[in-house]
Amino acid sequence: MRIGIDFGTSYSAAAAIIDGDLRLVRFGDARQFRTAVFFPEVVPNVEDFVLTPVLEAQVDAIVRASRADERQAGLPARPEMQLHREAVRIVRRQWMEEQTRAVSASVASFQDAMFGEDAVDAYLEEGTGNLIESPKSMFGYKLDPRVRKTIVSIAAHILEHIRLTATQQFGVPVREAVIGRPVEFRSSMGPAGGEQALGILREAADIAGFDAVTFLEEPAAAAMAYHMELTDRQRAVIVDIGGGTTDVAYAELGGGIAPIVHRSWGLPRGGTDLDIGVSLHSFMPHFGKDLSGVPVHHFVEAASVHNLPKQREFRKQDYRLVDEPFGARLRALQSTGATTRLNQSAERMKIDLSSAPTASATLDFIEADLTIEANDADFQAASDDFLDRMQRLLEETRNDLPEAPGSIFLTGGTSRSPQVQARVRTSFPGISVVHGDPSLGVVSGLARAALG
Ligand SMILES: Nc1ncnc2c1ncn2[C@@H]1O[C@H](COP(=O)(O)OP(=O)(O)OP(=O)(O)O)[C@@H](O)[C@H]1O
Ligand SMILES: [Mg+2]
Structure with missing residues (x-):
């Protein structure tokens, strides 16, 4: 059997069409899981x-x-x-x-792998072992052979977890998949990073027990989902703003005729960049950013939780001579799990600020009663860089189109943010914006594509 897999930077999901119905694979009670794995054993470093x-x-x-x-x-x-x-x-x-x-x-270590939020919780509770969050954001980075092997094995574990869960729920062996891919992977090597990313996914799928996999661009998958909703034929722009990337497609959809995807555009930036923005703007000044003489790149390294070499770099620094209270806070931030917790708080603050004018976070794991406050203006300052890039991508898209689109179909978790929605509307003045399911647009399209 063939399924669709959305291997997301932040969340992963899988689905198949069975007897004409969309069936989402359940992970526990949820229809998606945080793309994170925890291995209890410490890999020597x-x-x-x-x-x-x-x-x-x-x-x-x-x-x-x-x-x-x-x-x-x-x-x-x-x-x-x-x-x-x-x-x-x-x-x-x-x-x-x-x-x-x-x-x-201890072969057990790999068999004891945990996935999703459980993985993050286990890591924070145990205070040892390895947590890998958002491995997809590393696929396109320059990796030494040892790290590449580790990343392949992590991706293989995630894909195997999906394959076995689907096999169990559908009651038939799942051996093939259509896997979503961003138009442009996050990369430190230009287009070669994208090639490497696909190579890693192919190798991982093979190890995970898939006999055949194909790839479909994520916005093209989301287009398939929108296509099913449209009774009349129209040309639409699909915008998928996720955790790691922003992906756009221009397609002819609906009207009971096969969909045609004409073009796609990609920006390798997404919601995790907003988290880093919030972290640097609202959290890091409490650790001495711009106030202590500690170079700014240290704070970027601390905030970049998905970048293993940067995290390692931060944990190696010696902050014994930094003025208080910053020195003690930085040292506390170097302890196991602290940057992960800080990032969770920054992400939560970002989400809170999408529905309220102010938000706060208490960082007891750093210092008793250390509280961070932020408001709309802070979020604006923290998100401007991402929003400007996103708007430029959408304007480029608009200028490339032969005619004004019939509608914009908006999906992806980051599209929940009203600030993001406002920029999408500004980029396509006068065009109606249709909100798809932010989490399941891509996976349901992939399930349709998997039907063949
Ligand atoms: N209310 C909200 N406001 C802003 N961002 C939000 C909100 N809710 C969720 N998000 C963000 O959405 C992102 C996850 O979106 P999604 O699940 O579409 O990403 P993904 O598919 O895993 O990533 P990608 O497609 O880039 O690989 C996270 O960064 C999350 O913080
Ligand atoms: Mg996605």
């Missing part, structure tokens, strides 16, 4: 190496042995510093080997 008293004793023993060797061989005494450095290197290498052995011995 050399940057996590710290000299514990036990390891320190091993270093001392190696230094003493080297000295004894020197004396015995009648060689001149080398500086203490040099011997110490060499000894640390040996101990670190042994430590890495041990860690790697421990992880590969």
Whole structure:
């Protein structure tokens, strides 16, 4: 059986058309799940190496042995510093080997993977292990072979979770899928990033037990869903504003004739960029951004929770000499799970500000009673960059069209924001905007495409 899979940056969903009806795969009680995986086991990372008293004793023993060797061989005494450095290197290498052995011995770690909000909760509760959120935003980044392998395996786990859940619910083996893809993946390598992203998805689908997968651009999938609603033929613009990307298509739809997608446009930016914007504008000044002499890029690294190398970079910094209260807050932000919690608060604040003029967040995990306040004007300042880019994309689309569209079909979680909706209306003055289901537009179109 073939299903449609929306492998979203923030949320994933799957569906199939069975006997003419759209059937969404349920994940627990929900029709989608947060695209996050938690592995209880710690994957060894050399940057996590710290000299514990036990390891320190091993270093001392190696230094003493080297000295004894020197004396015995009648060689001149080398500086203490040099011997110490060499000894640390040996101990670190042994430590890495041990860690790697421990992880590969526990096959259980991969079988114990958790998905969705449960994954995030387990990570925050346990305070150890690995949480990978929004792996899709890494697919197009320059990855060293080891990290690429990890990302493929994470994507494979997510796809396998979907395949097995669908197989169980539909009662037939699911072995094929139409997977959604953005017009333009988030990438640090230009178009080569998009190629890499598709390669990762193909490899992951293979490991996950799919015999065949094809890809369909997400706005083209959303167009299929809108097509089903239109009795009269019309040319429409489909706008899908998600967590990682904003995708647009121009299509002839409805009227009982096959849909035709003429063109598509993409912007590799979405709701997660708004979260980072809110974090930098409203949260990070409480950690000393622009007030402490700590370089701004440290705050960007701390806010970029979906970028593993940036997170690692932030956690490596030493803030012992930063003025208080910022130093203590930054150190608290370096502890396991703290940037994830901060990002959750920033996302919640963004969502709150989409329906109220003010919002607040309390960051007890950083400092008792540390409260962040924000209002409309803050959100505007935090979101201007994304909104301006989005508006430019829509205006470019409008200028590329041969004639004014019959309507704009708007979908994607970020389209819930009234500020976003206002910019869409401004970009297409006088054209009616039809609101699709923000979460399920793409997956229902993919399910139709999966029918063949
Ligand atoms: N009321 C709201 N206001 C603003 N943003 C919202 C609101 N509700 C949800 N969002 C945002 O919507 C985004 C998720 O949307 P969606 O599920 O369409 O993304 P996705 O399909 O996972 O991502 P993509 O399609 O880019 O890969 C998140 O960034 C979330 O914070
Ligand atoms: Mg999406």
